[in-house]
Amino acid sequence: MKENIIAHDYQISRKDRQKYNQHNSFLIWFTGLSGSGKSTIANVVEQKLFQQGIKTYTLDGDNIRKGINNDLTFSPEDRTENIRRIAEVSNLMIDAGVVTLAAFVSPYKKDRLNIKSIVKGDNFIEIYVNTSVEECERRDTKGLYKKARAGEIKNMTGISAPYEAPVAPDIEIKTENMSVEDAANQVVEYILPKLKLLSNE
Numbered sequence: 305m306k307e308n309i310i311a312h313d314y315q316i317s318r319k320d321r322q323k324y325n326q327h328n329s330f331l332i333w334f335t336g337l338s339g340s341g342k343s344t345i346a347n348v349v350e351q352k353l354f355q356q357g358i359k360t361y362t363l364d365g366d367n368i369r370k371g372i373n374n375d376l377t378f379s380p381e382d383r384t385e386n387i388r389r390i391a392e393v394s395n396l397m398i399d400a401g402v403v404t405l406a407a408f409v410s411p412y413k414k415d416r417l418n419i420k421s422i423v424k425g426d427n428f429i430e431i432y433v434n435t436s437v438e439e440c441e442r443r444d445t446k447g448l449y450k451k452a453r454a455g456e457i458k459n460m461t462g463i464s465a466p467y468e469a470p471v472a473p474d475i476e477i478k479t480e481n482m483s484v485e486d487a488a489n490q491v492v493e494y495i496l497p498k499l500k501l502l503s504n505e
């Protein structure tokens with residue numbers, strides 16, 4: 305089947321869209337345990353970029369697992385498929401010229417490597433939100449750890465399913481002794497030099 309799919313050559317390119325938006329586009333990927341702080345930090349980073357006139361969009365559990373990926377569970381195979389689809393969507397968002405943020409547990413190294421190969425290395429910034437499982441469990445923002453301890457949730461990352469920490473992330477944020485504001489600033493300071501401002505003339 306696949307050999308019969310031939311890409312149409314569209315005239316408006318990624319470069320054209322980036323020029324129109326007056327900046328380049330790439331993917332900022334947050335990985336870490338549930339409750340580590342991915343969504344909280346991504347939200348503040350997005351606001352800071354948006355205020356500077358950057359076109360942004362954030363992909364996270366709510367708009368993905370309740371929508372396009374509502375057929376997927378938390379089995380290792382479904383998590384792999386979850387991340388693959390999100391990487392493909394991210395690639396389309398980058399094509400559209402948008403600085404894309406993504407906040408997913410993404411616990412498996414091979415799945416994160418696959419994101420890199422889908423969006424290409426240069427377009428992928430990996431942020432490891434490093435918060436210990438003990439702290440995430442103390443926070444238990446959604447009550448999921450309590451349920452996991454009671455055996456009501458299977459495959460809970462950090463409790464009954466693995467989290468493979470990144471070995472060489474672009475940024476590592478240790479949230480336990482840090483404010484949200486400082487965590488977001490750490491990300492923004494890394495990103496700003498990577499943002500190339502382009503003229504649309």
Ligand SMILES: Nc1ncnc2c1ncn2[C@@H]1O[C@H](COP(=O)(O)OS(=O)(=O)O)[C@@H](OP(=O)(O)O)[C@H]1O
Pocket residue numbers: 337338339342343365369378382383384386387407408409410411446448457458459460461
């Ligand atoms: N078993 C299990 N393990 C981990 N997380 C669980 C689980 N069940 C439900 N949840 C909730 O789903 C959110 C994680 O979804 P993700 O799509 O990011 O997971 S994954 O990347 O496919 O591993 C995660 O959201 P965050 O807390 O924002 O990380 C949880 O709220």
Ligand SMILES: Nc1ncnc2c1ncn2[C@@H]1O[C@H](COP(=O)(O)OP(=O)(O)O)[C@@H](O)[C@H]1O
Pocket residue numbers: 336337338339340341342343344345407443445478479480482483484485487
């Ligand atoms: N430095 C920090 N960075 C991010 N979140 C923090 C920090 N310190 C405390 N928190 C708290 O931790 C919780 C993280 O929850 P959330 O962002 O939903 O995590 P995740 O998206 O990884 O599941 C929030 O209640 C947030 O206020």
